[in-house]
Amino acid sequence: MILKSTVALLFLSGTLFLLCGAGRKNSASVKREDFGKADGQNVELYTLTNRNGVEAKITSYGGTVVSLKVPDRNGKLDDVVLGYDTLDGYLKGTSYFGALIGRYGNRIAGGRFKLNGVEYKLATNNGANHLHGGNKGFDKVVWKAKPIETANGAALELRYLSRDGEEGYPGNLSVLVTYTLTDQNELKIDYSATSDKDTVVNLTHHSYFNLAGQGNGNVLKHELTISGDRFTPVDPGLIPVGELRSVKGTPFDFTQPIAIGARIGQSDEQLKIGNGYDHNWVLNGNSGTLRQAAKVFEPTTGRVMEVWTTEPGMQFYTGNFLDGSQIGKGGKPYQFRYGFCLETQHYPDSPNKPDFPTTLLRKSGNYRTTTVYKFSTLR
Ligand code: GLA
16 A cells, blocks of 8 residues: 555656656747847847746847746736837937946946046046946947856856947956846846956846836836835935935835835935936845845736845836837837836945945956846735
8 A cells, every 4th residue: 555655656756757847848948039230240139938938038239138028916927127129229229228237337426436546537428427337338239149058947148348448447348147037937147247457347237127017107006125224315416425324214215115106206305316216225134145135016916026136235216217208119108107127236436435335346356246036926
């Protein structure tokens, strides 16, 4: 009797294993298509799919996530990131939809910083300041893409060599970014870089999320939690003033879940400067350790997104520059606050703020960070 049920059990688990194994092989996949040409180079579009049918489309132009389809509480898939239907949109676009950002995500005051006694001058492409790597940041270059299979799921490796002096930065910087779509419905981004000279690096990812589906209204009803007790208040040019200010008693307190729109209209000096949220949070816990930075819940669809990162900070931006002039996927105009960004990063202007965690990458050093966007649902 015992022998019989043991044999039955072994048979059953063997069958399950085979099914899962076969399921995995059949469903976790990467498809490659042409997406056009940029700078005379071919641009590709890769579709990563996991065993749950979750699908991420990523182009080698700017390492951009073009679409991300995740289920709602009834299993219905919808695209939860803003973007364009064609490469042309990205070539002309100025909003950084879904792109990889470098060499330096966010702002550097006056487009200048000093390193080893030398002053480096960068493009001032955001008023008087440098933003997101300059006139032609990593969002506007063609990356070398290679699909790979990992134990965690289908992945895409993206490589880019940023030449010494590019956009004013010192050192030849070799960058490798790997996007992995796991069977746990996570989009995992591993960043690494090395340089042949001391330089500064701060890479991030710039998806605009709308968990109700891209183009389906503004994001003000999304409920957000941020694991950050402090933020970096800014001057009118959105450059941190240097203070790490407590969020307690301010509209910047997201330590408990609250709708993004609940306090966005309050008369608050910092909200006025950003025309909403456009600020860096000082994340709790140890940088270098993968820990939860944020959680977002969209009540009408039940979609939940968690953000996990090894980074010390995160820019929360509520799409305050969107004004309906950009027509996105499926012909949808992207109106004011139709998306939000959670850009994991070092604090803005760190090269000029010796008290902030350093963004210096030494000649012999290794830059390594990881960020995970994890999707699930709640009833
Ligand atoms: C970042 C910045 C914003 C804005 C967007 C792109 O999030 O902090 O001020 O420039 O990028 O439009």
